[in-house]
Amino acid sequence: MYLLMLLALMVVLPVVSILIEQASGGDATLLFLVGKWFVFWIVGVRLLLAGIRQVAQPSYTATKIFRIEDPQAEKLVTEIGFGNLAMGLVGVLTLLEPAWLVPAGITGGLYLGLDGVKHAMNADRSKAENIAMATDVFGAAVIAVGVIARLA
Numbered sequence: 001m002y003l004l005m006l007l008a009l010m011v012v013l014p015v016v017s018i019l020i021e022q023a024s025g026g027d028a029t030l031l032f033l034v035g036k037w038f039v040f041w042i043v044g045v046r047l048l049l050a051g052i053r054q055v056a057q058p059s060y061t062a063t064k065i066f067r068i069e070d071p072q073a074e075k076l077v078t079e080i081g082f083g084n085l086a087m088g089l090v091g092v093l094t095l096l097e098p099a100w101l102v103p104a105g106i107t108g109g110l111y112l113g114l115d116g117v118k119h120a121m122n123a124d125r126s127k128a129e130n131i132a133m134a135t136d137v138f139g140a141a142v143i144a145v146g147v148i149a150r151l152a
Contacts, residue, residue, distance in 0.1 A: 014041045035146025042139040043108030048088025054081025065128050105147040113140030
């Protein structure tokens with residue numbers, strides 16, 4: 001279920017959103033739409049949902065992603081969740097306030113990229129951590145392209 005949700009949020013829903021907007025006859029370039037929709041779905045919705053889960057159920061991230069059984073780790077996961085909630089909310093609000101797209105993309109993309117590097121440095125990654133690593137790096141790369149297109 002985790003993998004299917006990530007694939008939907010990171011590939012399917014952004015691509016469908018781009019195709020719908022292109023079909024509606026708008027004059028936005030493809031790279032502009034990549035920035036808009038990948039920031040919305042990856043930084044916005046993905047991080048918002050991750051934050052909700054981390055705040056509501058911190059033991060999942062602690063045990064399934066990081067394989068830490070110590071209940072004390074849940075305090076840190078909850079704080080990570082607060083950060084994800086904040087970044088995710090700003091990412092979602094980019095649809096209402098387009099000027100926030102670049103700052104949200106830079107913040108969320110940097111977070112995902114650094115998170116992916118940190119996962120990669122862990123030689124003893126779990127399957128769930130491998131998925132998180134791959135999707136974090138992918139998300140950071142796509143968002144970087146979209147942000148650069150917005151700045152160009």
